[in-house]
Amino acid sequence: MINIETATYYTATKKYHLDFPSLEKDIDVDVVVIGGGFSGINTALELAERGITNIAVLEARYLGFGGTGRNGGQIMAGIGHDLSKIQKDVGEEGVRAIFEISDQGADIIKARIAKYGIDADFCHGYAYLGFNGRQAKTLRTWEKEFKSLGSPHEIRYMEGAEVRSIIGSEVYGSALLHMGGGHVHSLNLLLGEAKALASHGVQIFEHSPAVEVSYGDRITVRTAKGSVRANKMLWACDSFLNGMEPSLHKTTINTYAFQCMTEPLSDALIEQISPIRGAYSDIRPVIDYYRVTRENRLLFGAATPLIEHIPRDLKAWNRALMLKVFPYLDQVKIDLAWGGPMACSPNLFPQIGSLPQHNNVFYVQGYSGFGVTPSHIICKILAEGMAEGSSRYTLISSVPRAPIPAKDQLRPAIVSAGKVWHQLAGYWSGRR
Numbered sequence: 001m002i003n004i005e006t007a008t009y010y011t012a013t014k015k016y017h018l019d020f021p022s023l024e025k026d027i028d029v030d031v032v033v034i035g036g037g038f039s040g041i042n043t044a045l046e047l048a049e050r051g052i053t054n055i056a057v058l059e060a061r062y063l064g065f066g067g068t069g070r071n072g073g074q075i076m077a078g079i080g081h082d083l084s085k086i087q088k089d090v091g092e093e094g095v096r097a098i099f100e101i102s103d104q105g106a107d108i109i110k111a112r113i114a115k116y117g118i119d120a121d122f123c124h125g126y127a128y129l130g131f132n133g134r135q136a137k138t139l140r141t142w143e144k145e146f147k148s149l150g151s152p153h154e155i156r157y158m159e160g161a162e163v164r165s166i167i168g169s170e171v172y173g174s175a176l177l178h179m180g181g182g183h184v185h186s187l188n189l190l191l192g193e194a195k196a197l198a199s200h201g202v203q204i205f206e207h208s209p210a211v212e213v214s215y216g217d218r219i220t221v222r223t224a225k226g227s228v229r230a231n232k233m234l235w236a237c238d239s240f241l242n243g244m245e246p247s248l249h250k251t252t253i254n255t256y257a258f259q260c261m262t263e264p265l266s267d268a269l270i271e272q273i274s275p276i277r278g279a280y281s282d283i284r285p286v287i288d289y290y291r292v293t294r295e296n297r298l299l300f301g302a303a304t305p306l307i308e309h310i311p312r313d314l315k316a317w318n319r320a321l322m323l324k325v326f327p328y329l330d331q332v333k334i335d336l337a338w339g340g341p342m343a344c345s346p347n348l349f350p351q352i353g354s355l356p357q358h359n360n361v362f363y364v365q366g367y368s369g370f371g372v373t374p375s376h377i378i379c380k381i382l383a384e385g386m387a388e389g390s391s392r393y394t395l396i397s398s399v400p401r402a403p404i405p406a407k408d409q410l411r412p413a414i415v416s417a418g419k420v421w422h423q424l425a426g427y428w429s430g431r432r
Helices: 036-051 083-101 105-116 133-147 160-165 184-200 267-273 312-323 372-387 389-396 409-430
Strands: 025-032 055-058 121-132 155-159 174-183 203-205 212-214 219-222 225-233 251-260 279-282 289-292 300-301 333-346 351-355 358-365
Touching: 025 219, 036 055, 036 184, 036 358, 036 372, 055 225, 083 225, 105 174, 105 184, 105 333, 121 133, 133 155, 133 174, 155 160, 160 174, 174 279, 184 203, 212 409, 225 372, 251 312, 251 409, 267 372, 289 409, 300 312, 312 333, 351 389, 358 372, 372 389
Parallel strands: 025 055, 025 225, 055 203, 121 279, 225 358
Antiparallel strands: 121 174, 155 174, 212 219, 219 225, 251 300, 251 333, 279 289, 289 300, 351 358
16 A cells, blocks of 8 residues: 655645644534544634634644645636536536636635735646547637636637647647636645634644544544534544544545656756646546646646556656656656545535534535645535535535445445546546
């Protein structure tokens, strides 16, 4: 198995060195949050900004241990992979409402960075890339849809030689430039948000895994050396739920994603790779995604497209994919490679809501690989639901969760079958 504690680009370049204690006492709060990634910290911060500050956040390891601290850092539009998958649940008007919400993530992140002075290397510039005519048609449709939301940013479809003005690769025939998107140092963003959260008086505890949870009008969460009693709680563990809440555990399944980071590159080479110093992804069902960093490195990520497995040599595996896109980087060294699990839902749409028999127990999970930007949207809406309620929360929490039978016994086979089906469906949806 992969060692997910291996150094990543993010841990190697973090600017905030925060240290929170472990829980070694019994405390009473209004809200307890289990999970110290984007979901847990962002929801708590949204609540704190609403005046609900008597909150305790419990993190089993350290803040950003999970997907928040090892992703691509992509700031892109959207929630989930394909909103048509949930149209039967929310209707055409519901899909349109969610689509309109889904374009707000970048603005939420930028506003938070500005409000709290967070140093997270936010950079504008995103491009969705197509290989063939089917994908070109899809990108032209996306251009119309994105523009319909009235974005003030440049959104422009390109094809042929024009594509090379934004990406230095010959493999793509079309592109959709969206200057409202971009990229961010996700771990510095999280840690800056955690610092802001602590400034509101919220208690954060690291190295404090929950070992027992008892529901009721007052919820009790026990750790090895302490406990939290609360009126409300939030499960925000995503791929690290580890079966603690069976009803949530059965509706997501973990798959793995992997990233690598090159050695520092020259300004000329960075300019060749990315004239806009931006972030990119193709639009296949299982994407390649990459971006340049502030330190002139290329960060490249992907997942296995068909058969679920963990490559033995992550550097070699990621490098081979990178060279398909940028063959002229064949002499460039890979300094680091890493990876880890991410929780996927059957419809590839995030899951939020409260437990049917316990309306004071909330949850958020299942970003399905697209979590950096959507988590900031989803958690704002989740906080509305946990505080006073809202029509947006009612809409998104109405999307049902489907169980995944035999997920613990047959995880690799189920994920592989899902990838094969996802790839085949990509032909019908214009993404293959």
